[in-house]
Every structure is written in structure tokens, then in C-alpha cells.
Amino acid sequence: MNREKFADIIDVANRAGVSPATVSRAFNHPDLVKPATRRKIQKAVEDTGYIRNRAAQAIHGRRSGTVGLIVPTLDNAIFSNLIQSFSETLNGLGFTMLVATHGYDLKEEHKLLRSLLEHRIEGIGLIGLDHEDSTYTLLERRNTPAVAMWNYQADSRISCVGSDNYTAGQMAASHIVEQGHRRIGIAFPPTDGNDRAASRLRGVMDVLTEAGVDIPDHWKLRTQYSISKAKAACLDLFRGDNLPTALIAGNDVIAQGAVFAATQAGLVLPRDISITGIGDFAGSAEIVPGLTTVKVQSDEIGEKAAHLLYDLISEPDERNIIRENIDLKFIARATTGPKH
Known part of the structure; x- marks a missing residue:
């Protein structure tokens, strides 16, 4: 033939x-x-x-023009703006991006990294700074340019561009406490393999502890990053007799689910309950009532991370660890108010 x-x-x-x-x-x-x-x-x-034929070029030691990005999930809006900004900026710099997801399984993330390196990517973007030690070791042994996004730490093992998620948790909790609330619940995802959520939760709990707030166990909700699952978890609480006057959610996906649950349960926000999120994702300003939240500037994180990765690829002899802390912004909308 x-x-x-x-x-x-x-x-x-x-x-x-x-x-x-x-x-x-x-x-x-x-x-x-x-x-x-x-x-x-x-x-x-x-x-x-x-x-x-970029693959053939890579085999002969020439640039592939490709970078990788490994994210926990593409199932919701959490990383969509960041991915879009990161991709558009890299494209403008002459790079193509390959995306893979690990479903919050850090062992799977390590396997995906090996696979992307086999495809001769020139650099890698990761989410957060909580990774298997084998992942860090592989990056170091291969001398692979790498940037972690979304979380900032002053002692990060690789370069990072992100926000201080501990501070984000503090900001959300401080607002609720300043509104006079002391009967406070929390709704967070599992924190294993998720340093962003773990840092936010620590920030929230430190503020609440300092304010003398003791959260009953049945007000400590655990739910996945899903509006429907968050709504179901919060409905069980909101339909009960013993209600908190405020709920702090680990991010806006969970918070949006909580708002829908409160409305379905017949509660009026913020008269009956105040709800705050973290992230300022798509839809947070548009839902009724508008969601109070801490804005993580994902567009700026994606753009700056792309430029940083480009620099790390282009200047291998000056590959220092660079860390950039992107400011958070508190946005008070209509889902929170003073305790009645």
C-alpha cells in the first residue's frame, strides 16, 4: 500500500x-x-x-518548544483561569503546552512527570508545593526547569509564583470574627496532597482559636471540590436545629454549593447565616447573593509563572530559585454581614 x-x-x-x-x-x-x-x-x-517534527529535533538535542503542566483536576473552575493565562503567555513566547491531571494523587503526579520528560518537554509547571520527594529528586537530577504555581513559600524547594494560602485563610476567618460571629462552621476538602487547602485551614483555625471559637465536630464539614457535593453536605447541616451563624469554606466552589444549600433550606443570607469563600472564581460575583471571598489573582499567577519558566529555560546557567508572592484581595459582597 x-x-x-x-x-x-x-x-x-x-x-x-x-x-x-x-x-x-x-x-x-x-x-x-x-x-x-x-x-x-x-x-x-x-x-x-x-x-x-519537534520530537526528532529533541532527539538530536535541539529544543522541542514544549512545556508540561500537571494539575490536580480539570473538573471545575478552580484552575481554569490560571491554565488559560499560563497557556496564552507561553504560546506568545513560542511554546506549546501539554496538560495532564493527577486527581490529587501525588504518586500519579510523579508517573505523569516521568512520561512528560520522556516526551522531551523543556520545562514543567506544577500546582502547589506538596509533592512526592521522588518528584523533586527527578527534577533535580534531570536539571529540569520547574515552577510551582498557586502557593507561595519563602523556603520552597523549587521556584514558585503564588499566594500565601495561610494568609488567605486568616483573611476569611478574620472577616467573619470581625462581623461578631462566634458560632462558626467550616467546610473544607480533604487536605492530603493539597498544601493550598491545608495552609488555608491552618490560617482559619489559628484566627478562630485566638478569638476563642470552639467548633463542634458536626460543624466541621469535609467535601470534595464540587458544587453539588458541597451543597449536599451543607444541606444536612442547614436543615438541622442547631445552626452556626457563619460558615467559612475552603474555596469558592464549596462556598457556592453552601449558598445554594442555604437558599434551599429556607435560610436568608446574611440574616440567618454568613458564608465566605476563597478564590473569587467564575460565578462568585454573579450568584445571588454575591459571594464574599478572598481573591486569588490566578491570571497574574499564570502569566508571571509562564515568564519565569521561560527565563529558567532560556538561561540554564543562571537557574536560581525564584519566589514571587502575589497579593491577595479581600472582596466583601452580600453573603456576609454582622451577627444578628
Whole structure:
């Protein structure tokens, strides 16, 4: 059976009326090729349907132009803005992004990292700073440029761009305490393998402990990052007789579920209960009533992390650990108010 012949670099060169070396130079060092020549080559690429074989380039020690991003989940809005910003910025810098998810399983994350490295990625973006020691060791042994996003730590093992999630938890809890609430519940996801949630929870609990707040066990809700599951968990609490006057959620996905549960249970926010989240995700300002939250500036995190990863790839001889703390912003909306 005859196999269809795809266009190669020689076909592009012939079509553009230049040498194959000029075509290669236009791909790898466009600043060294005249704009008019680059335009001719680009048109020839489009006319012939030529696709570069980056894998072959990587095998021969040349750049693949590809970076990896491993995130816990794509199931909800938690990381969507960050991924979009990270991807768009990298694309503008000439890189293609490969995305993988590990479902909050850090052992699976290690396997995914090995697989991406086998595909000759030039750098990797990770979420948070809680990873298997084997993951850190692999990055160090391979000297792989890496940036952790979403969480900031002054002593991080790799470069990071993110916010201080402990402070985010403190901000949310301080607002509730300042509103006069002392009967306070919490709704958080499991914290194993999730340093963001663990840090926020510590921040919340430290503020509440200092304020003399003791949370009954049945007001300590555990729920996955799911509006429907958070709603179900909160309904069980809100339909009872002994209610808190405020609920602090570990992020806006859980908080939105809590708002829907309160409404279904016949509670009026914030008269009967105040609810606050963390994140300021899509929909938090639009739901009725609007959700009080701590804004994590995910767009800025994604953009700055992409630029940092680009720098780490481009300057291997100056690959220091860089840490950038992105400011948090408290946003008071209509789901919280003074204790009645």
C-alpha cells in the first residue's frame, strides 16, 4: 500500500524560493531572518501543510518548544483561569503546552512527570508545593526547569509564583470574627496532597482559636471540590436545629454549593447565616447573593509563572530559585454581614 508523502522542509524551501537552511533558521532563530522572507516561508508552510517534527529535533538535542503542566483536576473552575493565562503567555513566547491531571494523587503526579520528560518537554509547571520527594529528586537530577504555581513559600524547594494560602485563610476567618460571629462552621476538602487547602485551614483555625471559637465536630464539614457535593453536605447541616451563624469554606466552589444549600433550606443570607469563600472564581460575583471571598489573582499567577519558566529555560546557567508572592484581595459582597 502506498503511504502518502507529507511535505518536508525541502518542499517548503522550494515553495518559498529559499534554502532549507533559511527555513530552519526562520523556525529556530526568526530574528535572524528578514521579515519579508519569514512571510514567504510562512505562506509556503501553509500552502504545503508542513508540520515541524519537534520530537526528532529533541532527539538530536535541539529544543522541542514544549512545556508540561500537571494539575490536580480539570473538573471545575478552580484552575481554569490560571491554565488559560499560563497557556496564552507561553504560546506568545513560542511554546506549546501539554496538560495532564493527577486527581490529587501525588504518586500519579510523579508517573505523569516521568512520561512528560520522556516526551522531551523543556520545562514543567506544577500546582502547589506538596509533592512526592521522588518528584523533586527527578527534577533535580534531570536539571529540569520547574515552577510551582498557586502557593507561595519563602523556603520552597523549587521556584514558585503564588499566594500565601495561610494568609488567605486568616483573611476569611478574620472577616467573619470581625462581623461578631462566634458560632462558626467550616467546610473544607480533604487536605492530603493539597498544601493550598491545608495552609488555608491552618490560617482559619489559628484566627478562630485566638478569638476563642470552639467548633463542634458536626460543624466541621469535609467535601470534595464540587458544587453539588458541597451543597449536599451543607444541606444536612442547614436543615438541622442547631445552626452556626457563619460558615467559612475552603474555596469558592464549596462556598457556592453552601449558598445554594442555604437558599434551599429556607435560610436568608446574611440574616440567618454568613458564608465566605476563597478564590473569587467564575460565578462568585454573579450568584445571588454575591459571594464574599478572598481573591486569588490566578491570571497574574499564570502569566508571571509562564515568564519565569521561560527565563529558567532560556538561561540554564543562571537557574536560581525564584519566589514571587502575589497579593491577595479581600472582596466583601452580600453573603456576609454582622451577627444578628
